[in-house]
């Protein structure tokens with residue numbers, strides 16, 4: 001499979017790796033939004049959150065927590081934006097699930113996760129009905 005992150009996980013492409021365990025690897029983003037912007041990936045290829053098995057997602061979450069501890073010590077901040085772009089329309093550029101950890105600092109000019117889109121068209125009650133109806 002011609003996947004950039006699989007190649008990184010195998011060590012075929014060098015990265016600025018800051019943590020690794022049996023299931024996952026964390027490395028600095030090649031095009032960072034902030035100093036210390038880190039990507040956490042599963043070593044196995046899973047495209048998105050629908051595709052990754054629950055137990056692996058759990059392990060990936062543990063890695064995220066560990067990496068936050070590492071970044072906190074190294075970068076002297078306790079503030080992070082943590083998230084993933086799930087699907088092309090959300091901004092996912094590599095089809096291998098990856099979690100972004102972006103260190104935040106006073107006056108960095110960044111916004112919250114909620115600020116990435118404002119696209120409300122229906123009231124929440126109608127949306128809830130639509131979602132629950134489709135799920136039986």
Ligand SMILES: [Zn+2]
Pocket residue numbers: 003004005006007044045046095096
């Ligand atoms: Zn992959």
